[in-house]
Amino acid sequence: MAEQVSPSRQAAAAARPNLFQRWLERKREAAEGTDYLTSLPKRFVYVYLPVLLFLFILLFPFYWMGLTSIKPDTELIDLETHNPWWVVNPTLAHFNRLLFETDYPSWMWNTMLVAVSATFLSIVASVMAAYAIVRIRYSGSNWVGGLIFLAYLVPPSILFIPLAIIVFDYGLFDSPLALILTYPTILIPFSTWLLMGYFKSIPYELEECALIDGASRLQILVKIVLPLSIPGIISAGIFAFTLCWNEFIYALTFISSSENKTVPVAVLSELIDGDIYHWGALMAGALLGSVPVALVYSFFVEHYVSSMTGAVKE
């Protein structure tokens, strides 16, 4: 039996090519590349508005941090008579207190020491691990790669209890070494995974060629693979450094004395007296604490971009 087609359906079918054509037309317009961005109103909607929105969301915390750190206490506490979005009598009192009345300089030094050492350790280990997994043929190399990633999936907040026992047993408690040696447990799996992907992108022939040219495995790694993986190593390094710098749980658990603390923990535990928040000093500490990370980023981003343009392309 032939199916009856309702009139409305027929109308819809007749309208469809029309719609389709219009869609095609729009597509064709889009296919003209970025020309649609040439008119100012369109550009405003498509480009500037979203960018401004993102900028606001990203920069507002910094503005708030900066603002709070230079507000005198009177303005901080009394929001009724003072405009909360602005500062009338800026002061450096909070910075003064932070730098000269607390252990802030040594917290800073601790954080730097821990972050740099742990990052260095992790990158060295990850480079070797990733290279071995990707390039050396041995049974189970795929498994090892998978297992390393699995290790990354275990949350640090579960690991800190067993790690605490180990740290105590080795007598590392309350020393920077406790952090330098435990951070790599989080850093190595991810960096290895990242570098594995990078090493895989290096053509195998380059290494075979070097092998025939007379290079040893180590020479291949140092003279061929590493120079070509600089972008990858920098990404892994930035990742590791930032993670160390911001790490909280291990730093809170494994360090007890004030002068050995790292910035994120110390700011929180030393600048809050019971239920009194020293907002000015807190924010000053946070602001100063984010400067090194910002510096590292701004310096390496340029490096990163320049090494990307000369990437492993022949």
Next chain:
Amino acid sequence: MAGVEIRDVRKAFGKTPVIHGVDIDIADGEFVVLVGPSGCGKSTLLRMIAGLEQITGGEIAIGGRVVNMVPPKERDVAMVFQNYALYPHMTVYDNMAFSLKLRRAPKSLVDERVRRAADILNLGEYLERYPRQLSGGQRQRVAMGRAIVRDPQVFLFDEPLSNLDAKLRVQMRTEIKELHQRLRTTTVYVTHDQIEAMTMADRIVVMHDGLVEQIGQPLDLYDEPNNLFVAGFIGSPAMNFIEGTLRRNGAAAAVEIGDGTRLPAPPVNGHADGAKVVYGIRPEHFAYGNNGGGLNAEVVVVEPTGTEIQVMSKLAGQDICAVFRERHDLTPGQTLGLSPALDKVHLFDAATGQHLRPPPST
């Protein structure tokens, strides 16, 4: 410089055998081309000579020394890869100097060798450039320069021209051959392109499915293929193969094809009347016209190239390609007279593919 001996070499990846016992003897200073379709094991064999693949069975000797267990760097071979494998982060100079620097050669020697190689290959003005700033042909030359600088016992080339465009490929082909004539270094060259093999080789090794089908000088392979595979692989356009039945009449023989047409055939040894055979003849071995027992084929496509005309035609349902140097006026659908040159006809056993040699002349 040294010869290379390959004795009953076998290779298996896991449990999959890919090379089933290959014997090749390469003389000192010889230019040998390994040719075959992809997957025939030619690159694997080359990589075994280089030391990049383990040898599962048999022996490879370079300059009389068995190198089965010798690491690549001690084999004194240089290899040019298909994608050149230039180190992207080094200049042309450093690329070429890399191997010598690894050997801790004195700076003056490195400099002298690199400049000499650059001179041979016309790379003088590019020494400070990076590989990404070079054209395909220049990169290819740097890759060769890197090999020359080493002054190795053996050059290995792994399809070095397949990334180049057609025109450059012909030019580089000549350059590589010229280079070999100048340096006389033993060379093993892998390609899937039979034209490259024919034009460059002193001797060709035709490989197929992990076995050597035939070894010989280019023209010998062309004129006297051992079997159907070699006959079909060497030569372009390829040899015509017509299946038929052998009809013997004393010493004289003919091949009967589908529609009862009898193709004149050379005398053969053995093989009784009625044996299934393949009649092989190259496109250029047809004479135009029907003088003296020729065949009538129907023209399908005519392809003039300027120097010659290729005519695709049908004979009893089978495709026949003929090439004429003269400019005949042919149109599709027309009947074309083809006279095969009897002394250029090859007969192959349809079952084994082996060439049926004529009886030994008395």
